[in-house]
Amino acid sequence: MNGIEQEFTGSANVIRLNVGEAENERIQQSYGVRGHPSVVILDAAGQVSERFFGEVATETLREALNTVTQ
Secondary structure (H helix, E strand, C coil): CHHHHHHCCCCCCCCCCCCCCHHHHHHHHHCCCCCCCEEEEECCCCCEEEEEECCCCHHHHHHHHHHHHC
């Protein structure tokens, strides 16, 4: 994720949540996040575009982010 965060600076916000923190539980539930690691990509309207559970290849994340940032 570190490389993706830097690559998409200015065009996408990358927000990391610690699943162990109780204050993040509502956010996790609202996006259907149940495991770790999980990635949820939202479009400009805040709608879920993609959900990934488990390890995800950098290229897969890049493609999904390119879809919502173009």
